[in-house]
Amino acid sequence: MTALEADLAGRGHVLTAPLRRALAALPPAGLAGQGIRLLGRIDALLGADRRHEPLFRGFPDAVPDHAHSLYSERILAFLLSQPHQPCLACGRTGDIGALAPCAHLVCSTCLAGTGRDEPDAPDAWRRFRCPVCGAHPDDPGRPDREPEPEPAERSRPAAGNGRTAVVRESGPPAPLRPLRLGAGAGPRDGAAAVLADLLARRTPLSPRDRADLAAVLPHADPGLDWLPAEIPVRETRAAVLAALLRREATAPAARTLLPAHLDTATDVLRLLWAYSGGEPDLLDPPRLRSLPRALRRELLGVLDALPPESVAEDMLRRRQAWQRAGEVLHPFEYRARFPRAAVAFAVVRGTDLSGERNEWLLDAAAGLGERVRLVSGRPGGAVRPAIRTFASETERLLGAGDTAGATTLLLRRPGELVRRLHRLLRVHSLWTGADDVPPGLLDALPAALRRVGPGPLLGAWGRLRVPHEAGERRVFFPRGTIALAHGTDDHAPPVPPAAAAAVCAALEAELLRRAAESGGETEDGPDGTAVLDAALADLVVPFAERAAARALVAVPRGSRRPLPGGDGPLRLFLHWTEPRGQRVDLDLSVALYDAEWRFTGLCDYTRLAFAGRAAVHSGDYTSAPPPRGATEFVDLDPALLARAGARYAVMVVLSYNDVPFDELSDAFAGVIRPDGTGADGTGADGARASGARSGGRSRQYDPRRVRQRFDLAGHARVCLPMVLDLAERTALWTDTNLSVAGGLHNVYRHRGRLGRLAADLTVHFTPGTRATVWDLAARLAAAGSAQVWVRACDGRSAARYRRGGRESAERFAARVLEGWGHDELRTGTAKEISGALAGELGADGRFAALVDGDLPARWERGELYRLFPGPLDAGLGPDVRLLAAADLTARFAPAAD
Structure with a gap:
């Protein structure tokens, strides 16, 4: 155990007490095996399982100021050091050899003359140098040799290049990262806990979370009792269902769950992608696997039961992908059993429905609603089904300046309304010249916002709360497997400040309402203590996590x-x-x-x-x-x-x-x-x-x-x-x-x-232009806690905010967010402030959101977000739940109907 702890410390990690006790209880062979696996995983996480040798072994001191001169010297040495050349020092031939590493040709006499001071000394070989360039095999200036240890000095000449290497003082040691014991009595229980957490997420999983999901799914109970009735993220839902369908033991039961979990045509497509080994984000198409007949019938039945207009519209968004999907689903093989699904594929394929064979499909298409119509180029010619999409109708209204009609249409799909809020307000201002909002928008907006996901809600709020100018640069992040950013000049007129302020007020009210719903207040009102870092304002709310790099520290893009x-x-x-x-x-x-x-x-x-x-x-x-x-x-x-x-x-x-x-x-x-x-x-x-x-x-x-x-x-x-x-x-x-x-x-x-x-x-990513982790954490803390401590960015002060008996959640949140009206202010050194906040958290803490987990507290119950681990991790009890930034975002998800 002592050896394992020493090896962990050498990698910047330390065992918490529960994990140490669990490892100490193992037999020697088991402890050795677990220790080797643990060290190997940490090395892989830190990149320490690779050999990191720079080209210049004495980096940074041995790197030459002029690389071209060094290269020229090497080439000259090579040209002059051919076997037929004479000694480069004296000119004689015979008894010639090439020295390593410089490759200069010298005779034994000239080489011996460089070490004649003490030829019999034990380290006399160190004293021999090349008579041409003065180098010896231990020269740290050579890129292919490693330097020998020399007595350290404050500054000393770096051998071989004539420069002075200044030795800098070491900084403070890096904090150790505590390792915690997983939940549950064994691997299966631990996997179940991790799986439940991942399935409950309301934001797309990051690359690391997706890897964790793939790792724990095989350890899940073969029974499907653990599968929740709702998996909020559609990509996660598809990945889980595909994994269950591929397992022979769970496939029959999983097929019966498909109608309950697939409520759009795109969900079916995601499932096909994941079942074929691809990513359910539909960005990189895999080679589709053939499907068992039972699964084909189940999926076609799901499509047939969905509203026909939405099915055809969803399929048209990804026409090429659905054309490939039709090759494995064979919809016309079951056209009599699933006619509406067959018509949707006919829309995607542009199938000619004329002729006696498809006459019954014409009848089915005619009864699918006013947005589905039959198009014929000429009498007696081909008849093909077509659909007028929601997006095309919205663009038609906006292009004509009919913002009232566009508002009425968009209110039918609140998510689309929020995504287009900025454009809707722009178009209204451009066509009317007024600084107000489209008619009916403010009255209907609060109810519509209750059905919008946190991502679009926070995106619209971050975009509208800051004034913009015509001609400024805008940056777009197209959806894709990698993060690509494109900047462009935005010459469109900006949204009038009055209109933006009115809409932002509705968005902020909805955010605070959701925070209060998820704050976990007791019947007597908010209770407990929350501890926050003001530096959370530098962390942007995660977005486009599908394309985020898998990283040691999950820093949100733009932070x-x-x-x-x-x-x-x-x-x-x-x-x-x-x-x-x-x-x-x-x-x-x-x-x-x-x-x-x-x-x-x-x-x-x-x-x-x-x-x-x-x-x-x-x-x-x-x-x-x-x-x-x-x-x-x-x-x-x-x-x-x-x-x-x-x-x-x-x-x-x-x-x-x-x-x-x-x-x-x-x-x-x-x-x-x-x-x-x-x-x-x-x-x-x-x-x-x-x-x-x-x-x-x-x-x-x-x-x-x-x-x-x-x-x-x-x-x-x-x-x-x-x-x-x-x-x-x-x-x-x-x-x-x-x-x-x-x-x-x-x-x-x-x-x-x-x-x-x-x-x-x-x-x-200028501060203030996007929603931040501070915006979320402060609202959650104010909605669910009786008092909130906020530590300053420099760590040398902390302000306490107590919620008054009759103080509204809105006013309390405003005080915390804007930093006014605090009830107490403590100052001191960073260590003193950390100790004081640790005491507050350990006594009555229920929520903490920190940049660094550096509070030396013992905390038994609550929820914690911290970007960097620290001493606080070592003192966490089993009932403290660790949150990711995506979990904070998920707290602002709309309530289930």
Whole structure:
């Protein structure tokens, strides 16, 4: 157990008491097996299961300032060191050999002369140097040799390149991440708890959550009693049903559940995609599997029972996909049994219904409603069914300026109304010149909003609550398997402030109403204590999570965080492994821009050092053969970069030879907080650094100091994961990709597009322009708690807000959100404030939403959201539920009918 705890500490993790007791109760063999598996999973999570060796082994000190000069020296040495050449020192021939690693040809006499001071000393071999360049096999300036440990000094000359390597002080140790014991008495119980949580989510699952769902489904009880009556997320619903249909033991029972769980035609299509091994998001079509006859009949029966107009309209949205689905469903084989389903496929296929064989289908189509009509080009010609879609009718009304008619139509589908609110208000202002809202909208809006999901609701609120100007840049994130952002100039007239304010008031009222419903008030009113971090305002509410990168820390796209090293250095890393038989050249690069987004420089394989080593690249690998792969690093000094005129540093990963990331065996990148060691692995105090290589681990990659690690995935070739603001010392998590074509990708080639995209994203995610985790957490806390503590961003003060006996939830929430009218203010050091809040949380806490789980509290019951784990995790009882940002969003889902 002691050895396991030491190994975990070396990876930045610690066992909580319940988990330690459970492991200690295992027999020695069981403990060893569990320990090996646990360490292996942590290593994979942190990227520490790979060998991370930079090209210049003494990185960062041994990286040359002028890479081209070093390359020229190597080429010259190669040309001069052919076997027929004489000794490069004295000119004699014979008794010639090539020295490693410089490859200079010298005779034994000249080599012996360099070590004649103490030729019999035990380490005399260290004293021999090449008489041509002065290098020996232990030169840290050589990219193919590792440096030997030397006595540490505050600053010392780096051998082989004549520069001075300044050793920085180590920062504070990274906090240990507590490991908790899972719920339940065994793996099956634990899987059931995780499964229940995932199925209850009301927002699309992230890549990590989808992987968890696939992992726990095989451990679920073969009986289907655990399957809830409602699975809110349709993609999750399709994935679960497909998994049950593929299992022989559960397939018959699962078929009987399909009518209850599939209520749209698109749900059927998602199920077909998932059943065939694809993703139910319908973005990347798989090769559809043939279906058993029983399943075909069940699915056609579901389609036949749905409203015919909505079925045909849903199918037309994805015409090509449904044409492929018809090849495995064979709808006309059962046209007599399921006529409305057959007509819907006829609409999609444009089937000619003339002729005696299809006469009965004409009768079925004629009775499907006014929006379904039969179209014939000429008398006696082909007769084909067609449908007037909801979207086309809406666009017709908006194009004619009939906002009253468009409002009436959109109120039939509240989700579409909220998605089009911004455009509806714009069109109304453009056609009428007034600053009010379309007639009837404000009266009908509160009732309509009760049926809208949290995503569209929060999106519309975030868009309308901030005034905009004509001509400003807008950024769009098209739905897809990878995150692509497109910016454009928006020259349309903005929404009038009065109209936006009126609609925002209705949206905010609905948000507060939902918060009160989910706040869990007792019969006597709100009770208990909530603890919040004001820094949650920097975390954007998650959106487009289907395309989010799988990351160590689930930072929502668009969020801002302080740089991990503060004013100290920052290390970026990239590791990849190419598939056998295919060379893949990825490049880790940094593009630098000034405050006006003018390109000022770069640090990549073409320029290893920038601005007096304010940015240093570890060297360019052009391939990454398995099993080792390849690793590249870039060290950044924010203070030096800012003094060099750079305001923004854009991290970029490029596929130089145009191989998409999803074809790689393994690829990930991230951020490390360096430990302040020099190239020899020693710190400023002369001691060997804890991050120095041990057991095959690179000294440049200390898993305990990994602050973020994310996978490179999808059919993308250029990834832009973050933008560093060197003046504000913050990092904007962008998690997006740049669409490119051709090969030979590098920063300089794409510098203009990279700068424009980064500038657009920086403006798009300006604080206050989107709904944040703070907006959600503060409303939930105010609605369900008697008092709320809010810790300031600097951690040195905390304000307490007590809800008055007659104070409305709206007023209390406004006080907490806007930071006025607090009942108590405590100040002190960050440690003192954390201790005080820990006491409040442990005594009567019911809800906490924090950026860092750094409160040293023992907390038995409640709900917790924290971005980064910390000491609080070690003190959580079994009845404390950990929440993700998506869970907070799900609290604002509409109530079930």
